[in-house]
Amino acid sequence: MDLRFTPEEEAFRTEVRAFLAAELPADIRENVLLGRRLRKDDVVRWQKILFRHGWGAGMWPTRFGGAGWSVVQQHIFDEEGAAAGAPGQLPFALRMVAPVLMTFATPAQQAYFLPRILSGQDWWCQGYSEPGAGSDLASLRTSAVRDGDHYVVNGQKTWNTLGQYADWIFCLVRTSSEGRAQQGISFLLIDMKTPGVSVRPIVMLDGEHEINDIFFADVRVPVANLVGEENKGWTYAKFLLEHERTNNAGIGNCKRELARLKQIAAGQRAGGRPLIEDQRFRDRITQVELELMALEITNLRVLSKAHREAQPAGPEVSLLKIRGSEIIQRLAELQMQALGHDALPYVREGLDAGWTPDPLLSQHFPAYAPPLSGRYFNYRKTSIYAGSNEIQKNIIAKMILGL
Amino acid sequence: MDFRYNDEQLAMQATLQRFIERDYGFTERRALAASASGFSTAAWTQYAQLGLLALPLPQQFDGLGGGAFDVMVVMEQVGRGLLLEPYLTTVVLCAGLVADAAPPAMQQALLPQVAAAQCKLALAAYEPASRYELAQVATTATRSTAGWQLSGFKAVVLDAPSADAFIVSAREAEGDGLSLFLVPRTAAGLTVSSYPTQSGARAGDVQLAKVSVGADALIGTVGGGLAPLEKAVDVAIAALCAEALGIMSALNQATLAYLKTRKQFGVAIGAFQALQHRMADMYIAEEQARSMAIIAADRVAGADAAARRRAVAAAKAYIGQAARQVGQEAVQLHGGMGVVDELIVSHYFKRLSMIEQTFGDTDYHLARFAQAAPVP
Structure with a gap:
């Protein structure tokens, strides 16, 4: 047992810190730390900065332009980045489609797509879920019918995150209805500008446009955009999920939000004293802090095992997803609770940079208040997306417990 | 970063697993819990032979100089086997305290004995009104010509019935710091009761009525316990x-x-x-x-x-x-x-x-x- 970081890892942490201090733009940092609406430009600009520094994709192998970091290095980078207010790199391109491309795509596909991901040139989104295929993903019905050098795609994808900005979408489509449902699925890359692709916003409970329905009406996709073999898409999809779920405990974010919760609770007053000194509220904070302490170590245990065995992390990542989502939800809930009646005002403009509250509101409604209730609502998604927590428990029961 | 037990720790783990399987099955354990002493003296001797008792003790006192992760390996198996012997109280808690704070003469007198299964210790710290507060102590220590005189009552002392000596916390007067004393079981004025615990081990209450100990019984400094x-x-x-x-x-x-x-x-x-x-x-x-x-x-x-x-x-x-x-x-x-x-x-x-x-x-x-x- 040795819980220490190596001197090299500590040096890396220092290097990351210095990089963040020098390179993270102040306006992006402020947006992140105040929990404001994140703009497309925030994400893209940050990716370009990382790319210029050679850190566009920390965990990618160097032969694809990645930094070749170990899981521990990535953990350090995530933790420092979150603390400093760097936006998280979106997973769809870097952690989802890219590993699939590296493993199953043709050299031509790799040469075209990977550098554009790395540099922040292309924005990718995911086309998995459908109205009738959620947890039971294999029942998807979006069809791709071969017509010469093209597939003709028809159907609907839903719960698509940030597709309104996307240049490309990776889709699971049905190319065959024979055999088991899993056997007729293919993995297709579709240019969002192709005629017949339309994006319809789904407004979420916090009033924000984060997710979409995507419709495909006779969309002609070159056969060259098929990844791997036709009807083998389910294999690639499962491979993708393994990579997606690695490192998804979100420890860095949780730590930042815990610190923010304490700051908020120290600033709010209850019974004439700081709320943080209220025994009941203090216990609530402590409980989630303990869960996070444990999860940080559990996360490192899982990652270091994966690193040692040079394998993607196993089904234990379901544990990380369950607990990580529960913790971030709880933190958001307590942040809202800490506001007292200041949780009530719905100040949409408060999510934008440069907002100034009206003179009366500003007397009691702090600058950090506007996003908190909305984020509590919004974060209910975390136990639903990326495989609901119930699906994760099914995975644990089957893959780990053998039930 | 490495979260694995090392080879020695894994060997210890395997040894204990074998021991539990062979000598400490559920049936044997139930019989021991129901016996007069509530644990196995034979097992205690075996622990000494396996190096368990010496494990966390300093090497200059016949110990093996093990650390907290070595103890963790052992205690996981203590849990699995529901072992009844006073390992936690004697070896981890009391011998640890002696190794950390006692004068060298006391360390020399006690620790090799502990390692050789010749001495068992118990901690008499908590009192009827203290609940879990170690600092809340009414037991008094009065200076005498030969050393100290201790009076007070210690509640639910784990493994008290089998202890050869107790570590007792006391204070000179209200407001003073705690002092710690080693009190042999045979000391005059010491009364020890015995009862089983809900989990099958033994505990007891310890009453001290003007118990005299020498100046050399002090562990650590006066008021610094x-x-x-x-x-x-x-x-x-x-x-x-x-x-x-x-x-x-x-x-x-x-x-x-x-x-x-x-x-x-x-x-x-x-x-x-x-x-x-x-x-x-x-x-x-x-x-x-x-x-x-x-x-x-x-x-x-x-x-x-x-x-x-x-x-x-x-x-x-x-x-x-x-x-x-x-x-x-x-x-x-x-x-x-x-x-x-x-x-x-x-x-x-x-x-x-x-x-x-x-x-x-x-x-x-x-x-x-x-x-x-x-x-x-």
């Missing part, structure tokens, strides 16, 4: 967390096996999703508890007292809750078999429940953590 005492109890709590972890792991294993074999409605009950998800939650609780036990073991030996206090309080509070969940769920998923004496499940459950009541419960350590945690 609280810091080493608190540290020793923290080391013991980290070990207790590992014991709880061992039990949780054993309970999860037993429950999982039961879910796979018990049939109702024509299928193994593990086919039911309601039970699968509860079992998944138990698995998560065990893994998170393991991480907490690792944190406690890692920080308990460090020089930073605040970090130690914080980590140990966090682990005890967290594991208290995880243990309650796993214990209660294991009983529930075993159905009627969970509430009978003849299955080990109920004995694991009772031991877990008593660990929660030992050295501070979840509420106590939540408060202690909040006090120790840097804000924000």
